[in-house]
Amino acid sequence: MDTSxxxxxxxxxGSEDLVPIDIDGRGKILSWTVIRRPSGAVSRQxxxxxxxxxxxxxxxxxxxxxxxxxxxxxxxxVVAVGEIDGIPIFAASDPSS
Amino acid sequence: MRKVSIAGVGxxxxxRHDGIPVDELAAAAGRSAIIDAGVEPERVGALYLxxxxxxxLTGQEILAGLAGEAMGLSGIPCTKVxxxxxxxxxxxxxxxxxxxxxxxxxxxxxxxEKMTHATNPxxxxxxxxxxxxxxxxxxxxxxxxxxGMAWRRHADRYGTDREQVSAVVIKNKRNGLxxxxxxxxxxxxxxxxxxxKPIADPLxxxxxxxxxxxxxxxxxxxxxxxxxxxxxIDILASVQSSGSAxxxxxxxxxxxxxxxxxxxxxxxxxxxxxxxxxxxxxxDCFSIAEIIDCEDLGVVPRGQGGGWAIEGRTAVGGxxxxxxxxxxxxxxxxxxxxxxxxxxxxxxxxxxxxxxxxPGARFGLTHNLGGxxxxxxxxxxxxxxx
Ligand SMILES: [Zn+2]
Numbered sequence: 001m002d003t004s005x006x007x008x009x010x011x012x013x014g015s016e017d018l019v020p021i022d023i024d025g026r027g028k029i030l031s032w033t034v035i036r037r038p039s040g041a042v043s044r045q046x047x048x049x050x051x052x053x054x055x056x057x058x059x060x061x062x063x064x065x066x067x068x069x070x071x072x073x074x075x076x077x078v079v080a081v082g083e084i085d086g087i088p089i090f091a092a093s094d095p096s097s
Numbered sequence: 098m099r100k101v102s103i104a105g106v107g108x109x110x111x112x113r114h115d116g117i118p119v120d121e122l123a124a125a126a127g128r129s130a131i132i133d134a135g136v137e138p139e140r141v142g143a144l145y146l147x148x149x150x151x152x153x154l155t156g157q158e159i160l161a162g163l164a165g166e167a168m169g170l171s172g173i174p175c176t177k178v179x180x181x182x183x184x185x186x187x188x189x190x191x192x193x194x195x196x197x198x199x200x201x202x203x204x205x206x207x208x209x210e211k212m213t214h215a216t217n218p219x220x221x222x223x224x225x226x227x228x229x230x231x232x233x234x235x236x237x238x239x240x241x242x243x244x245g246m247a248w249r250r251h252a253d254r255y256g257t258d259r260e261q262v263s264a265v266v267i268k269n270k271r272n273g274l275x276x277x278x279x280x281x282x283x284x285x286x287x288x289x290x291x292x293x294k295p296i297a298d299p300l301x302x303x304x305x306x307x308x309x310x311x312x313x314x315x316x317x318x319x320x321x322x323x324x325x326x327x328x329x330i331d332i333l334a335s336v337q338s339s340g341s342a343x344x345x346x347x348x349x350x351x352x353x354x355x356x357x358x359x360x361x362x363x364x365x366x367x368x369x370x371x372x373x374x375x376x377x378x379x380x381d382c383f384s385i386a387e388i389i390d391c392e393d394l395g396v397v398p399r400g401q402g403g404g405w406a407i408e409g410r411t412a413v414g415g416x417x418x419x420x421x422x423x424x425x426x427x428x429x430x431x432x433x434x435x436x437x438x439x440x441x442x443x444x445x446x447x448x449x450x451x452x453x454x455x456p457g458a459r460f461g462l463t464h465n466l467g468g469x470x471x472x473x474x475x476x477x478x479x480x481x482x483x
Contacts (some may be wrong), residue, residue: 033245040218
C-alpha cells in the first residue's frame with residue numbers, strides 16, 4: 001500500500017489535490033505583536049514584530065511585520081516585501097498604489 | 098459509566114523547588130493525596146501523570162513510572178500524558194475515565210513540572226514546542242506574542258482597554274497573597290502593572306504568569322467505594338476537546354473554540370448552566386487569557402470580561418468569582434501540574450476550607466488550556482449534598 005508519505009497535502013482536509021495559484025501579496029493585518037523576549041531557538045534578537053495577516057486571496061498566515069514602530073491599526077493594508085527563511089515579511093502599503 | 102468522586106487531593110507549594118528531583122516532587126504531592134483520601138496505596142489501580150517539558154528541561158522522561166515507584170505503587174499501569182499546558186487536566190480526565198469505566202475503583206492523577214533552574218530563552222524555547230513548528234514558530238512568535246495578538250484583537254472588537262486587563266492582574270495577585278501555595282501574590286497598583294517591562298506588546302511582565310516548579314495530585318474513586326463521603330467531592334463532568342494548533346487556524350483570536358466546545362459539552366451532560374456555577378478556576382496564563390476564557394466558558398457575557406474584572410464582579414465576593422486561588426498569574430504555572438492544582442483549589446472551596454473561601458460554594462468549574470487552544474479540559478465538581 002502506498003502511504004504517500006512526504007507528498008504535500010492540504011493541512012486542513014488532507015487532500016493531495018493542490019495547485020499553485022498567483023497571489024499579489026496584498027492583505028490586511030488582523031493583529032500584531034512585538035516580541036521583546038525571543039525564544040532561544042531563534043537567532044534574532046528582539047524587538048521584532050509578528051503579525052497575523054489575511055491575504056486578499058483569503059489565506060491567513062503568521063508573518064513578520066516591518067514598520068511596527070508606526071503602530072499600524074488593525075485592518076490596515078499590508079503587502080509582502082520579502083521573506084526570512086520562508087516566512088514572509090509584510091509592510092504597510094499605500095492603498096492608492 | 099459509574100459515578101466518580103474525588104477522595105483526596107495533595108499539592109506542593111508552587112514556586113522554586115531546588116535540589117529535589119522532578120519525580121520526587123510528583124511523589125510528594127501523590128503521597129499527600131493518598132493520605133488525604135484515607136485509602137491504602139495498594140488500592141490504587143492506575144496512575145496518570147501530566148508533564149510537558151520534563152524531557153526538554155530536566156532530561157528526564159518516564160516520569161509516570163518513576164513517580165509510581167517512588168510512591169510504592171509497583172506493577173500498576175503508569176501513563177504519562179502530554180497536552181502542553183493542559184497536561185494536568187488531561188491526566189485528571191484519564192483517571193476519571195479509568196474509574197468511571199470500571200477498570201479500577203481508585204486511580205491517581207498526578208501533575209508535575211520543574212522549570213525554574215533553566216534560563217528564560219531555554220524555557221521559552223521549550224514552551225514553544227507547543228506551537229506549530231511549520232506555521233507559527235519560524236516567525237519568532239512566542240506564547241506571550243500569541244496572547245499579545247489576542248489582546249489587540251479583543252481590544253479592537255470589544256473596546257477592552259489596559260485598565261480592564263490590568264484589573265485581572267491586580268485581582269489575581271491579591272488573591273495569591275492569602276494562598277499559602279501561591280508563588281507570587283502581591284498588592285499591585287495600576288501604574289506598576291502598566292509600567293512593568295514589556296514582554297510581547299501589549300503584554301508586560303505582570304500580565305504573564307511566572308515560571309514555576311510544583312506538583313499536584315488527585316485521588317479519584319468510584320463513588321460507592323469512597324470511605325468518607327463527607328470529605329468527598331463529586332465529579333459531575335470531565336470533558337476534553339481540541340482546537341487548531343495554528344494561530345491562523347482560529348476563526349477568531351478573541352475566542353478559543355476548544356474551550357467553547359468543552360464547556361458546552363460539560364454543561365450539556367449535567368443539565369447545569371453557567372448561572373449554577375459558584376466559582377471558576379480557569380487558565381489565566383496571561384491576563385487577557387482570563388478575559389477570553391471566562392467569555393468562552395459562558396460565565397461572563399461575550400465582550401464583557403474586561404468590564405466585569407474592573408467592576409470587581411469576578412472578585413471573591415462578586416457575581417462570578419474567578420481564580421480565587423490567585424490563578425496562574427499569582428499561584429504560578431508549573432505547566433504539567435496546573436490542571437491538577439486547579440482541581441485541588443476547587444476541592445478546597447467545595448470542602449469550605451479555602452483561604453479565599455467563596456461563601457456557600459456548591460458547584461465549581463475548572464478549565465485548563467494547552468498551546469494555542471489545541472487542547473482543553475473542563476470539569477464540573479460539586480459538593481455531595483449539592
Ligand atoms: Zn483542504
